[in-house]
Amino acid sequence: MSFWDILYTLLLKPLQLLFEIIYMMANRVIGNPGLSIIVLSLVMNFLVLPLYRRADAMQEEERDMEMKLRKGVAHIKKTFSGDERMMMLQTYYRQNHYKPTYVLRGAVSLFLEIPFFIAAYQFLSGLQLLHGVSFGPVSDLGKPDGLLSVAGVSINVLPIIMTAINLVSCVIFTKGSSLKSKIQLYAMAAFFLVFLYASPSGLVFYWTLNNTFSLVKTIFYKLKNPGKILSILFSAAGAFLLVYGLFFYSRPSLKRIALFVGCGVLFQLPLLYTLLKKKLRFNLKFTQETANKKAFFAGGLFLSVLVGVVIPSAVIKASPQEFIDINYFYHPLWFIASSFCFAVGTFVIWLGVFYWLAKPSSRVLFDRAVWILSGVAIVDYMFFGKDLGNLSANLKYDNGLDFTWKAQLLNAAVLVVVALVFYLVFRRWKKQVFPILLVGSVALGCMSALNMVSINTSVGEFQAQGGADNAETARFSLSKKGKNVVVLMLDRAMGQYVPYIFNEKPELKEQFSGFTYYSNVISFGGYTNFGSPALWGGYEYTPVEMNRRDGESLVEKHNEALKVLPVLFDQNGYDVTVCDPTYANYQWIPDLSIYDDYPDIQKYITKGRFTDAATKERHIQSNIRNFFCYGLLKSAPLCFQEVLYDGGSYNQGNSGVLYSQQKREGRFISTGISSLFMDCYNVLLNLPGMTDITDEGVNTFLFMTNDITHEPILLQEPDYEPAQYVDNSEYEKAYADRFTADGRTLQIETDWQLVHYHANMAAMLQLGKWFDYMRENGVYDNTRIILVSDHGKDLNQDNSFKLADGTDKALYYPLLMVKDFDSKGFVTSEEFMTNGDVPMLAAEEIIENPVNPFTGKKIDSSEKTAHDQYIINSDEWNTGINNGKTFLPSGWYSVHDDIWNQDNWKKVADKAVLPPECEQKTEK
Secondary structure (H helix, E strand, O other): OOHHHHHHHHHOHHHHHHHHHHHHHHHHHHOOHHHHHHHHHHHHHHHHHHHHHHHHHHHHHHHHHHHHHHHHHHHHHHHOOHHHHHHHHHHHHHHOOOOHHHHHHHHHHHHHHHHHHHHHHHHHHOOHHHOOOOEOOEOOOOOOOOOEEEOOEEEOHHHHHHHHHHHHHHHHHOOOOOHHHHHHHHHHHHHHHHHHOOOOHHHHHHHHHHHHHHHHHHHHHHOOOHHHHHHHHHHHHHHHHHHHHHHHOOOOOHHHHHHHHHHHHHOOHHHHHHHHOOOOOOOOHHHHOOOOHHHHHHHHHHHHHHHHHHHHHHHHHHOHHHHOOOOOOOOOHHHHHHHHHHHHHHHHHHHHHHHHHOOHHHHHHHHHHHHHHHHHHHHHHHHOOOOOOOEOOOOOEOOOOOOOHHHHHHHHHHHHHHHHHHHHHHHHOHHHHHHHHHHHHHHHHHHHHHHHHHHHHHHHHHHHOOHHHHHOOOOEEEEOOOOEEEEEEEOOOEHHHHHHHHHHOOOHHHHOOOEEEEOOEEOOEOOHHHHHHHHHHOHHHOHHHHHHOOOOOHHHHHHHHHHHHHHHHHHOOOEEEEEOOOOHHHOOOOOHHHHOOOOOOEEEOOOOOOOOHHHHHHHHHHHHHHHHHHHHHHOOOHHHHHHHHHHHOOOOOOOOOOOOOOEEEOOOEEEOOOHHHHHHHHHHHOHHHHEEEEOOOOOEEEEEEEOHHHOOOOOEOOOOEOOOEEEOHHHHHHOHHHHEEOOEEOOOOOHHHHHHHHHHHHHHHHHHHHHHHHHHOOOOOOEEEEEEOOOOOOOOOOHHHEOOOOOEHHHHOEOEEEEOOOOOOOEEEOOOEEHHHHHHHHHOOOOOOOEOOOOOOEOOOHHHHHOOEEEEEOOOOOOOOOOOOOOOOEEEEEEOOOOOOHHHEEEEEEEEOOOHHHHHHHHO
């Protein structure tokens, strides 16, 4: 971050974020971008009204003082000169309790207007949501209005209306003011006319509304009882909201109707207070208290460290390399630095501006509010919103964010108690608030420092292992005359989906001619660290066997499994290429150095290699913003978290066009494209380009992983291709019956279920195109291809898949499809298989008596039928935690022969390192 980036983040980004959140929330409720601008203008103006009222009062004080001192100053300037004049002026000012710097008070309104204008300009001028949207006579809010055309020349009318309103306001406001004040305001009006004349009409419309509000505000100042009139207007607006929300709102939901009702009731409070204030007598003791400036800013610092540093650093520390792109390196610590600047700008600088402009009696309220807010935030973060599932590098929860009413009510009750306790502490031990907040800030800072040291260490390990050197574009060969073997692992691909995919796209059977689909398959765990070692290395690397070898670390055994097939084929004269070996060296970005002892093995990282730099930069900028938003979310009450989360977009105005993440509306409509999906999709798209066809009689082996099925998004049907805007409503109506195949129906009731189907379909379609390319170049028939996954996903799409304890067997049902040399047709096999059969299938009949290069044991499938197979039932997928010599104690299932038969499944342990039967065998 440069100095200017830091300054911009401190001063302007908090305001821009405020504009964005208010606008997107309004648009989500109203569904009209033009009307949402009106809401944005009203909310922002009322929000900063206290600031401008105080600024106007200071300006008025300065103007009055200037008028009072004018004659005296003129006399001194006329009578004296040089140093004597300066000394006389200083004495005169001191006698009248005036300082020359007070002249800046007259410019406070201007100083406030500049950052708000820049923030509004940056947000609205770049808001893609306005492009192509008409509003009233304006045909496109994303372009200049061009409402008049004279002699073929378009004239923008909105800037002229804006300036006219501004001038009227200036005339009223500067009545009786000095020429200097008038020139200042008229010059500003002229500046805005010139500067905004060619701007998008949405931005000009917003500023026109602001000028209208300013004019109304100026007129109100001239009226008697402006507060009473304003309260009546508020009451009328509240009544309108109540009627509209209850009877005319076209997009009703319980939460949105509650919002309308809540706003309608709140808008009645000013009138109620106006009518009853004479009868009510408040003894506001705090008006006699002195504000504690140190406590206020200590609270701002506490919130800044919590929201901007502690929460983001905890997320990144859990998996630092997940936030690194080897093709476009950006140190994850910069996300924390940016988030901290965001937080300081919000809680210290801009909240401090409100504090500075507030009346002394109101500052006491700020002191208490920041103290109570600090308590609420830390309690929310530490005790609520836990166990929400996996959080992606896009800061998006796999299973979304949703809280029950019971959880929200419990949270609200606890926070009320916390707020009350903190209020009483403030009343009783006011002097201790500052040291408590200061010590709390230091403690949080120490926690953050530990997190950041851990992050930096992990990133340092990545850089030490080669880092950017791994960014070379992958190339691999397929021979026309030799034997080719391809093992492609699709992370989390669903074996359950294959019949439905081929039912919808029957042309795939031709492209996948020669393949056998195995429909009776298990994995040995529901996550990659459990399910992939056996896939790579065979039955010696099931969770049971890895736990039996308790003298070696899990990472050593995992690395060994990853090397079994590449080293075996390398030793047998094959040209070997390895791409993206999952969790190599237990690193999120695979550590390719595990193959350094085998110089003939070519190794690459392909993930993200085909995504352009501009897209990666937009993804980084999105995360810079969203880390601060995530910190706000985790420290907010549960009832606000879903609103702040906004489907994972965090109320980002351009999330749909940033090529960073996708926001879905129901099951069939979405905006935006996930960069995580595209990093994987583009690899499959470019498989033909990575493939070198050779006439040499060499044998080749390709060992590859792709995560396309692990980063699912909604795709445009029927081609299942990514699009900025997806609407599958019509296709889904026409082909709703496609999810029934072979007498079974796949339940598609949520968008999370549907996007997994889409990702699996996209993978098959792109692989089909690669297979066509192989046919065209004469290397399909002499290539053995194994498509496999490490595990499935528990999406609850088939009730017959439920085990007695409610577990969905689909979690342990991986994809397994095999095409042998010269095989034809597409067939389905019900033979009992596991993904641990892959090494045997890869080496069968082409390597004589294959043995594990590291243990010397024969590679075969005899273990599969020798006893029941044991599946580890653990959710601890994080190799940063589950990385000892054995997997952490967990539950275990046993299964044999037919996975569809419920009687063949049995839960044999709830929390154990090994199933009881295996412990007995080990003892013997």
